[in-house]
Amino acid sequence: MQKTEKQSRASSIIEHRGIYYQAFNIYSGVSGFYNYGPIGLKIKRNIENIWRDIFVEQLGSLEIDTTTITPEIVLMASGHVATFTDPIAKCKKCGTSYRVDKMLEEFYETSNDKEALIELKKLNKEGMQKKIIENGLKCQKCGGELSNIEDFHLMFKFQIGQEKENVGYLRPETAQGIFVDFKDLSKIFGIKLPSAIAQIGKAYRNEISPRNQLVRVREFTQMETEIFFDPQAEQTTFNGVEIEPMLKLEVNFGPSDGEERLYSLKELLEKKYIPNRLFAMCIYLEFKMLEKLGISDKSLYVFRQINKEELPHYSKGNVDLEIRTIHGNLEVSGIAYRTDFDLSQHAKTSGKEISVMSNGKKLVPHVVEASIGLDRLLFSILDNSVQEGKERGWEWLKLTEQLAPYKYAVFPLQKDADLEKKAAEVLELLKGKGISAYMSSTGSIGKRYARSDEIGVPYAITCDYDTLNNNTVTIRSRDTTEQIRKDISNIV
Numbered sequence: 140m141q142k143t144e145k146q147s148r149a150s151s152i153i154e155h156r157g158i159y160y161q162a163f164n165i166y167s168g169v170s171g172f173y174n175y176g177p178i179g180l181k182i183k184r185n186i187e188n189i190w191r192d193i194f195v196e197q198l199g200s201l202e203i204d205t206t207t208i209t210p211e212i213v214l215m216a217s218g219h220v221a222t223f224t225d226p227i228a229k230c231k232k233c234g235t236s237y238r239v240d241k242m243l244e245e246f247y248e249t250s251n252d253k254e255a256l257i258e259l260k261k262l263n264k265e266g267m268q269k270k271i272i273e274n275g276l277k278c279q280k281c282g283g284e285l286s287n288i289e290d291f292h293l294m295f296k297f298q299i300g301q302e303k304e305n306v307g308y309l310r311p312e313t314a315q316g317i318f319v320d321f322k323d324l325s326k327i328f329g330i331k332l333p334s335a336i337a338q339i340g341k342a343y344r345n346e347i348s349p350r351n352q353l354v355r356v357r358e359f360t361q362m363e364t365e366i367f368f369d370p371q372a373e374q375t376t377f378n379g380v381e382i383e384p385m386l387k388l389e390v391n392f393g394p395s396d397g398e399e400r401l402y403s404l405k406e407l408l409e410k411k412y413i414p415n416r417l418f419a420m421c422i423y424l425e426f427k428m429l430e431k432l433g434i435s436d437k438s439l440y441v442f443r444q445i446n447k448e449e450l451p452h453y454s455k456g457n458v459d460l461e462i463r464t465i466h467g468n469l470e471v472s473g474i475a476y477r478t479d480f481d482l483s484q485h486a487k488t489s490g491k492e493i494s495v496m497s498n499g500k501k502l503v504p505h506v507v508e509a510s511i512g513l514d515r516l517l518f519s520i521l522d523n524s525v526q527e528g529k530e531r532g533w534e535w536l537k538l539t540e541q542l543a544p545y546k547y548a549v550f551p552l553q554k555d556a557d558l559e560k561k562a563a564e565v566l567e568l569l570k571g572k573g574i575s576a577y578m579s580s581t582g583s584i585g586k587r588y589a590r591s592d593e594i595g596v597p598y599a600i601t602c603d604y605d606t607l608n609n610n611t612v613t614i615r616s617r618d619t620t621e622q623i624r625k626d627i628s629n630i631v
Contacts, residue, residue, distance in 0.1 A: 147518065147522045148525045149524065152535075156593060156594055159175045159352070160174060171358070182520075182538070182544055182595075186432070189428060189542070193431075194428075201324060202336075202337050210306075217315050217481060219315075220294075224293060225291050226238065228286050229285070230280065231285070235278055240267060261448045268288050311342055312510070313338050321493060333417060337363065339363075339513070342361045353514040366420075369498065370505045374416040382419070386403065386405035386408070390426050390442055392444070393444065394410070399441055405419075422458065425460055431542070433539040445457035454475050462519035470515070471516045472510060472511040474507070474508065476506075481506065528592070545591075545596045546576060547576040548579065548599045558602050559580055561606055562580070563578065565612065568630070587599070592617050596617060598617065610628075
């Protein structure tokens with residue numbers, strides 16, 4: 140881990156167990172790129188599976204997998220080539236680059252200037268330049284003077300094939316692959332509105348100053364769902380499921396002009412904090428995902444409305460899901476009403492009609508998008524799951540059973556051929572029932588409990604000499620450390 144970064148509460152576990160780590164470490168690493176170790180990968184895949192269960196299987200989405208390389212014309216149509224930039228300033232002395240909006244944000248947060256933070260969101264380059272000078276901000280490394288602010292393009296650009304004019308980019312988001320494929324998918328699958336298309340995959344942004352482990356990286360995984368609908372039609376059901384019962388759900392919500400508190404989804408619609416029922420459905424689904432991830436307590440998250448001045452040019456409403464972390468409220472998801480902007484732009488640029496029939500008329504569908512950043516979400520979960528464990532003598536992760544890398548750890552009480560054979564039989568029994576488990580016989584039983592707690596395994600099964608006599612084992616709970624005795628046949 141980069142020791143200069145502000146550390147997560149779970150940093151010692153992350154580093155010790157190699158949950159994730161900086162890529163290319165033997166070459167001193169490259170900022171903004173992280174690899175997942177075996178435990179981290181299992182947790183990551185469990186998050187993917189939870190997302191897929193909710194946003195694909197239950198929602199009835201078409202899931203696709205599009206290329207990570209995108210031709211320039213696609214990103215010209217979407218507006219990324221022209222507008223996908225961040226404001227930067229360089230130190231005139233040492234050359235260090237700074238993302239100016241984040242630099243000012245950190246300055247105002249440190250000085251607790253809430254009014255300035257609100258104003259900052261409305262500033263253009265000239266306004267931010269003025270604030271840099273007014274506040275006397277200098278290079279954080281050497282104290283040197285900062286240059287004038289410039290736009291820095293965030294996409295990775297390269298040449299496709301032999302022709303220099305054949306320009307491509309690593310995709311900055313997975314959404315455009317869905318929009319470009321909509322016409323083909325509509326024809327093949329006979330899409331009827333409303334309908335959803337989803338995908339999970341890598342996206343890339345050439346961040347100016349990657350930091351804080353997985354919080355700001357250059358390669359990351361997105362889980363995105365695009366819901367296509369007729370804006371003139373009444374939105375009462377989706378794939379046969381009634382939306383009205385979902386509106387009773389209460390979530391912690393922060394309006395751009397109001398108090399952060401619990402609101403029902405129905406109340407959010409009535410107050411026009413969110414634009415439509417499909418938008419409400421996305422909040423409902425994301426909250427259900429939070430429940431399975433173990434972070435649905437109102438003290439741990441907030442759905443925050445984005446004020447009009449901050450909205451992207453294509454949007455008629457955005458709500459970010461933020462999770463409380465050591466780095467403050469961390470945005471892990473964005474729900475956006477993208478209107479018909481993307482499909483209309485691709486139709487115009489490609490010269491191909493992109494439309495469907497709805498209620499006897501041809502139209503370009505509108506879109507509500509639910510876009511979740513998997514890596515930031517994983518970081519937030521780990522940061523909130525770590526338990527101090529003063530009584531045990533070790534820190535441990537309190538992960539839900541669906542999220543934990545394994546449900547069971549299986550231990551022979553000590554190194555003994557008969558105990559190890561019996562433990563192996565228990566392991567095979569669990570695996571035969573499709574239950575994730577691993578076996579370890581290295582170290583004392585106390586150290587093995589510590590290691591399984593550390594990675595969030597909910598239960599540890601110990602085979603002792605009584606097991607050889609009566610076929611019973613002890614099952615230890617990670618959360619309480621209490622142990623019960625059960626017959627092997629009744630473990631699950």
